[in-house]
Amino acid sequence: MSESPEPLLSVQGLEKHFPITKGLIKRQVGAVKAVDGLSFDVVKGETLGLVGESGCGKTTTGRLITRLLEPTGGKVVFEGRDITHMSQGALRPLRRDMQMIFQDPYSSLNPRHTVGAIVGAPFRIQGVKTEHGTKKAVQDILELVGLNPEHYNRYPHEFSGGQRQRIGIARTLALKPKLIIADEPVSALDVSIQAQVVNLLEDLQNELDLTYVVIAHDLSVVRHISDRVAVMYLGKIVEIADRQALYEAPMHPYTTALLSAVPVPDVKRRTERERIRLQGDVPSPLNPPSACRFHTRCWKAQEICKTVEPPLAELATGHQVACHFPENAPKDAVPGDAGTAVPA
Amino acid sequence: MSFLELNDLRVHFPTDDGLVKSVDGLTFKLERGKTLGIVGESGSGKSVTSLAILGLHKGGRAMISGEIWLDGEELVSASAEHVRTLRGKKMAMIFQDPLSAMHPYYTVGAQIVEAYRIHHHVSKAVARKHAIDMLGRVGIPQPERRIDSYPHEFSGGMRQRAMIAMALSCDPELLIADEPTTALDVTVQAQILDLMRDLQQEFNSALIIITHDLGVVAELSDDILVMYGGKCIEYGTAEDIFERxxxxxxxxxxxxxxxxxxxxxxxxxxxxxxxxxxxxxxxxxxxxxxxxxxxxxxxxxxxxxxxxxxxxxxxxxxxxxxxxxxxxxxxxxxxxxxxxx
Structure with a gap:
């Protein structure tokens, strides 16, 4: 976003290639390009949604940003500081400002710790002293996320899925972080509970001035909570735009196909809806298709898509797309300009 | 009488903590060629219902009462051996997670052939040809080659297709799909839903689709049953449920x-x-x-x-x-x- 001079988080050309080794001496024979050159900024107070199908690298991206995985290339800049190759020791104070919410509320909480110990762990690890003691601080946070503070001494198995996710959120919020990476925060929950947690995340954002990167595969949930949305396909961003622009006038054929594939609970229009049906599955990231990675499933693909990789170009204000033949593009825009395109 | 009729079906499980009333008095009817969507959250009893229809609780600790009439036959009181002869041919199920529903040691083809040969007395070669046909029908490319693949060699969507092929191999008259697309990506989900719709029209079978996703139900169902705490709390046509x-x-x-x-x-x-x-x-x-x-x-x-x-x-x-x-x-x-x- 151009109007904001200093983004809270800036990701530049981020790459993660997992090596594939073979034989006794672990000779490297290839690489899974899980994340292959991502660039985006997140400004303070906004929510960026990261959507894509399984295997597109969205979870890996979240883990790279929080340095739970080592990037093999590119840069992660948080509050103006390059944290890409910071040591774990130097990183620790930064962990206060950058936290993660995990998908599975069952496996992300230690079953042998009480809620108090789980939510209090960040204080202990970071050596944070609070005015009225850790217990009071933990109980305040439990109340904030809608749990009963008296449940301090209970164990995770005593709670339902939705309540466990609240415990996870409480732990995330303990040290008042600035940036929260939420990896599929609601996909393991029942529909009625999903809505509770989505509303909670929104309330907390307003109250505590949080910045979110929400990773999810559910396009309707992402539209509901995000200000901007990035669509990923096989390790690359194919389109990034404001929520409204992306959902109402998607430019990339993949985005269009994704949106039209979502089943809509409207029985009146089920027969008349026009759908784009993609053929086949997402190709393996081990051997991604040449140039534009979507060309094997794209109905608009032509010769150029197989030979020249379309760059992620800004075709309208704040609307970037990587496609040679974008839809809904303004007339004067030059998509996939041959001058700037990178030959594969 | 309808093709499938459930009459006050109750499935209760005795546990150390007390009696779990998973399904507590469920009644509905379903005709051939129609689709019923069963919607509910986890623990509402939707999967237990489907397993009860297929007779998969028999021999377990479940206490089942009520009646299940399938094409004029009562299944709750029928013997486990008899229900087994109906499974596969008369009724079949598509499970949520194809990786755990398929046997990892056998090729996909062998698993389809096995089911087909139990119900049809044909040679292995004929059954194999039928299996290749079925895999082709559900949209698996190069079925004559893929038939010898193992389940783990298939992608998620392909595996789900193979499961559908397996379930349909004996032309069942009743097909139950329990969260058939929950494990799949949206673009693949759309393909599978289209496939199920087409195949149902072709075979004129009765279809029960169990899901928590209202969007999926709206796409496929004629009638919808909403379950809560083991009971039906609302039942009507898709228009009834979504419009009023x-x-x-x-x-x-x-x-x-x-x-x-x-x-x-x-x-x-x-x-x-x-x-x-x-x-x-x-x-x-x-x-x-x-x-x-x-x-x-x-x-x-x-x-x-x-x-x-x-x-x-x-x-x-x-x-x-x-x-x-x-x-x-x-x-x-x-x-x-x-x-x-």
Whole structure:
């Protein structure tokens, strides 16, 4: 976003290639390009949604940003500081400002710790002293996320899925972080509970001035909570735009196909809806298709898509797309300009 | 008599903590060529119902009562051996997770051939040819080569297709799909839903689709049954459920769901609380602790179990609120919020 001079988080050309080794001496024979050159900024107070199908690298991206995985290339800049190759020791104070919410509320909480110990762990690890003691601080946070503070001494198995996710959120919020990476925060929950947690995340954002990167595969949930949305396909961003622009006038054929594939609970229009049906599955990231990675499933693909990789170009204000033949593009825009395109 | 009829089906499991009433008095009918969607949250009893129809609780600890009539035959009292002869040929199931539903040691082809040869006395070669046909029908490329692949060599979508091929290999008249697309990506989900719709029309089978995703139900179903705490709380045509739902729980489900086909609502309207424990089901209406309109029932909510009553033309609702009041609440309080910008 151009109007904001200093983004809270800036990701530049981020790459993660997992090596594939073979034989006794672990000779490297290839690489899974899980994340292959991502660039985006997140400004303070906004929510960026990261959507894509399984295997597109969205979870890996979240883990790279929080340095739970080592990037093999590119840069992660948080509050103006390059944290890409910071040591774990130097990183620790930064962990206060950058936290993660995990998908599975069952496996992300230690079953042998009480809620108090789980939510209090960040204080202990970071050596944070609070005015009225850790217990009071933990109980305040439990109340904030809608749990009963008296449940301090209970164990995770005593709670339902939705309540466990609240415990996870409480732990995330303990040290008042600035940036929260939420990896599929609601996909393991029942529909009625999903809505509770989505509303909670929104309330907390307003109250505590949080910045979110929400990773999810559910396009309707992402539209509901995000200000901007990035669509990923096989390790690359194919389109990034404001929520409204992306959902109402998607430019990339993949985005269009994704949106039209979502089943809509409207029985009146089920027969008349026009759908784009993609053929086949997402190709393996081990051997991604040449140039534009979507060309094997794209109905608009032509010769150029197989030979020249379309760059992620800004075709309208704040609307970037990587496609040679974008839809809904303004007339004067030059998509996939041959001058700037990178030959594969 | 309908092709499939359930009459007051109850499936209870005795446990150390008490009796779990997973399904507690379920009644519905389904005709050939029709699709019934069963919707509910986890623990509402939707999967247990499907397993009971297939007779897969037999020999376990489940206590089953009531009647299941399939094409004129009663299945609850039938012997396990007899129900086994019906499984595969008369009725079949598509499971949620194809990786755990398929045997990892056998090729996909061998698993389809096995089921086919149990019901048809044909040679291996003929059965193999049939299996290749079926794999081709469900859209697996190069079926004559893929038939010798193992389940782990297939992608998620391909595996789900192979499972559908397996379920359809003996032309079952009743097909039950339990969360058939939950494990799949949206683009693949769309392909599988199309495939199921086409195949159902081709075979004219009865289809039960069990899911928590209202979008999937709306795409496929003729009729919809909403379950809560082991009971049917609302039943009607797809139009009834989506255009004029009358149960507060159904309203809650619709309000909880962000929708792509409407303008974005500022705020979702969740249902408060959590789904009930099936050991200590709340007294009276099982939904009353979470119901926003509980106060308007005149104190009946936590003392009397409401009956499943017809409001209009086959649309059944289990709620204490008077019909006119339900309609007024839907028109004035719920519907405008669902459509607001």
């Amino acid at each position: 739902p009358e149960h507060p729980y159904t309203w809650g489900l619709l309000g909880s769901m962000p929708r792509l086909d409407r303008a974005r609502t500022e705020r979702l309207m969740p249902i408060k609380g959590t789904p009930p424990s099936l050991i200590n089901v709340p007294s009276g209406c099982a939904f009353h602790p979470r119901c926003a309109f509980e106060g308007r029932t005149g104190g009946k909510a936590n003392t009397q179990v409401p009956e499943l009553l017809e409001t209009e033309g086959g649309h059944l609702v289990r709620c204490h609120l008077p019909r006119e009041e339900r309609r007024a609440i839907w028109e004035n309080e719920i519907k405008p919020n669902l459509e607001s910008v």
